[in-house]
Amino acid sequence: MCEISRENIVLNLISNMVENSHEGIMVVSITGEILFCNSYFERILEKPAPEIEGSSIETLMPQCTFELHFKSAKAQWGKTLTIGCHQIVVHKTPFYVEAKWMGSILRTAFPTMEAANQFAERILPRKLSLTDGKLHTCMDIIGETEPMLLVKKMARKASRSISNLLVTGESGTGKTIMVEAIHNRSSRSHAPFVKVNCAAIPENLLESELFGYAPGAFTGANREGKPGKFEAANGGTLFLDEIGDMPLYMQAKMLQAIQDRRIERVGSNTFIELDVRIIAATNRDLKAMIQAGTFREDLYYRLKVLEINMPSLRDIKTDIPRYAEGLLVKITQKLGTTHRGFTPESMAKIMAYHWPGNVRQLENFIEQAANFIQEDIIDVNQLTKVPWDKSGADAQILHPTMRLNDDSNPTDDLNTALNNLIEDTEKQMISMALIKCNGNKTKAAELLEINRTVLYKKMKRLNMALK
């Protein structure tokens, strides 16, 4: 075996460390000029090193909000950097020549974001999420017809990307569960998922909810100030549900935040740089809103870099049996019942109906049937009220704990009648308030002397159009 000098070993070691395709190394001068990069960055930037070296980091990586940090000699650890469609976690350390600070060395901490996530999974005690409960996954999404397969294919693509996404479709078509599944499948799945319902938050609170506020920003505010949902979603996904209900002045602020990738808390003049993926959803026709001047065109295009349109249930009729069976499994698990399916006649009726409230309405109907009907195979003829009867378009929805037997006593019948009456009355009052207030939900809520969020929830429960 030939003798290898120590010097040779060290030289080889250094060259192996630098030219390692699993670890990116880049050297940037104090003025932001890229002095050196290895093959990892050549791959990510899709350019050969001679084209990268000598360029300014700001020109080459316009999305990279990290460039400002090169102007300081401070070491930084575990920063997420966005380059094109790639996300990497990097460490930055200063480099010196003869004790003079010359610039920074950028090193990737993980070969891929997936590896970073796997590491986070091992050390994080639990998945971070600012939603009420567990997020849905792709496995929860029913639907095998062509439009649904296309939607699923697009969702897989969207989960591999970090670009903004707009999910459209009628109310109850599954926009929310789709967005949750996309986040869950993405490289951000271990980072926060923060949902904001733009229609449910009163207009005067929306800005501070989204952007937070500085100490003493307004009377009654928390003394220490408060971070908003944007900050809470840093590193993860911010889901803006019902984006079509966002007031115009907030749309302008939102556009600014998305473009600049930074926010200013209310009452502060300091910018906070953030790395947030925006996913928005709406059941409104944003193009018509742009025509009407109620939605900003520039924001629309910022949001719909990727777009998924959820089909309405009447457009995927052959999927209805799959939905009915799948939802029944979910409902029986929730209620602890033993229902196994539907009679063929029941299924034919379910398939023939047009389900204006889409999957949510179908789910509510099946839950109602599972509450009423004792037999394992559901026969909808046993129900007194079905959506396809002219009067039953909004069959009553009973609380899961109100399981009624077939041999229900008169008190049960009375309860049902009372529930129907309450719901019909609620519906009428809400409709009248909305008509009086020209569809303005804030004003309608004031008129009804209820909170806007409560109004919104009631309308959703009563299957009323939220437009």
Ligand SMILES: Nc1ncnc2c1ncn2[C@@H]1O[C@H](COP(=O)(O)OP(=O)(O)OP(=O)(O)O)[C@@H](O)[C@H]1O
């Ligand atoms: N493809 C699907 N597979 C399984 N369940 C679904 C599907 N689509 C919708 N659902 C169920 O239907 C209900 C409504 O779905 P979701 O809240 O996602 O609809 P949405 O389009 O966001 O409604 P909205 O516009 O009113 O907010 C939920 O309980 C959800 O679990």
